[in-house]
Amino acid sequence: MKIGEVAKMTGLSIKSIRYYHDIGLVQAERGANGYREYTHGQLASLQFVQHCRELGFSIEECKDLLQLKHNPKRxxxxxxxxxxxxxxxxxxxxxxxxxxxxxxxxxxxxxxxxxxxxxxxxxxxxxxxxxxx
Known part of the structure; x- marks a missing residue:
């Protein structure tokens, strides 16, 4: 999925998604054309982060929660x-x-x-x- 589709599906702005990519929170792979390509798993992670942000968690707390979410031994x-x-x-x-x-x-x-x-x-x-x- 391209960033515009992800923005529509998550309610996040493209700017926020790019920021989350740049700080390593949720990073997409670059396609051959140079565009960011997001997987369904990355989409789910962005939706998770969006919900955390709505609840007032800081970016650092979101990062910690996301790591815990993806850790099966948490x-x-x-x-x-x-x-x-x-x-x-x-x-x-x-x-x-x-x-x-x-x-x-x-x-x-x-x-x-x-x-x-x-x-x-x-x-x-x-x-x-x-x-x-």
Whole structure:
């Protein structure tokens, strides 16, 4: 399969597929014409990587997961450890985002809008305590 077909089948951009090839994540063979030719196995690997990326795994984590996927002697505990570490990092980011959401919600609630230059949002972003006007 040529790269354009693979892009349509995986939902990846051609640029991403080329990047994954260049970094050695999923490499295609070059045909006599110089074009990359992807096998069904490489297509499956790209679909796997795409799903991992959708779940927020880094490129390096995708590489590790892909190696584990192709290793018939892998230990499920290695896969679980990697996924659990990613889940913990995701939960920490979610907690951080929740705190940011709360802070910004407070600032927005304190601002009455209107034509006045007084703005608790600007004050809050400036590190000043926001007060009701």
């Amino acid at each position: 230990c499920a505990s290695d896969v679980k450890r990697l996924a659990s570490e990613h889940l913990k990092a995701l939960e920490q980011r979610m907690a951080s985002l929740a705190a940011l959401h709360h802070e910004l919600s407070e600032l927005v609630a304190q601002c009455h809008g209107g034509d006045s230059p007084d703005c608790p949002i600007i004050d809050g972003l400036s590190g000043k305590s926001a007060c009701h006007h």
